[in-house]
Amino acid sequence: MLTPILAVIVRDLRLALRRRSDIASVLFFFIIVVSLFPLGVGPEPAQLRKLAPGVLWVAALLATMLSLPRLFADDYRDGTLEQLALAPQPLGLIVLGKIVAHWLISGLPLTLLAPVLGIQFDLSGEALAILTVSLLIGTPALSGIGAIGAALTLGVRGSGVLVSLLILPLYIPVLIFGAGAVDATLTGTGAQAHLSLLAALALAGVFFSPWPSAAALRIALE
């Protein structure tokens, strides 16, 4: 069961590494959006500290969303997706592999960048640690739920905007618990409850989302 998943992950990673600029542009989008906020609301450290969890998480949501079309679109265009759908392995497993690869390409780099950007917002060491942990736990859920939207909008006109309409409302719980974890650390109430719920969302998201995504892909391929 693991072999097809691993094969898809390795393949997607290799393809992504040959087009590093795609990864870099998503990361720079994240950096730029986060850096815009202090320019918009002013540089007072106290205010920035208060805004930091929400800003970083919303920026991570948007950056993930921007990278979603690439999840299936290239394979759809050159016909690979049809071959994958015809493969004897369940399409759900293949989609799971693609979700994991997508997380390694977008979610993980975002997580690693976040503490650096958090310093711009004058976050304490503890808050930075929780921010990183919350993104580490939460971004897989974003990739998982996002796969459903990417599959549903495959080959549809105006899919870039459409995917945001479909997916952003479903991202709200992840945002609430992710930003809430950092917020709870800042106010001193402890982040553990938030992190547990975030982990639950991520597990459920990654576990269940491949099946509706696979169903949506089959509809798109008809």
Added chain:
Amino acid sequence: MSDRLFNWYRFASPQAFYPLAGRMIPWFWALAALFGIAGLYVGFLVAPTDAQQGEGYRIIFLHVPASWMSMFIYVVMAFWAGLGLAFNFRLSGMMAQALAPTGAMFAFLSLWTGALWGKPMWGTWWVWDARLTSELILLFLYVGFIALQSAIDDPRRADRAGAILALVGVVNIPIIYFSVKWWNTLHQGSSVNLAKSSMASVMLWGMLLCALACWMYSIAVALMRVRRIMLEREKDTQWVREELAREAS
């Protein structure tokens, strides 16, 4: 043909359902008007003025039914969508598509009347209360469904893609609701707690009558819309041509 007394599956075909829907629509309009008049009569003339909220509370006779309908229609829509996905009924997808705008309208109406109620009661048009926020997200879900359906040209694909989205949404609604509720209690005190005085039974009756009116209205409008969708999608078939010729004459 089946030898059962009444074959329900017959009406899964648009051709058989079209005239039936046409016959039902006037009845549902009549019921909507009847319940509406009764509900508004009870709401405006019989129900007493509220001790704490004065006359302003009377907007709940529209607000509460609208909120109920907005949530209920999403579930019904997801039900039809799921049925269509599972059994490939043509009619199910059309029903889901016909229900979505009505549901979105009720979600919007609920937010709007809520704002009108909030201004005199809470002194503000909008608070980030858990119920308001989740109603807003419900409106977003409706908009996403409608946008996805209208972006796909092939109706069969639109139906099935919309069905998956509606089902994913219906699974997510409780998660979203509880996360918003939790977020709300963590971020701010319950400054906006509605004083839950036990509601007078007259008020409850008025509200139930208005809810029934909204219900009948939703059915009537959904049936009218589904009839138009049927004609549009089946425009190349013989029965539509005959139907249109009959309606024109």
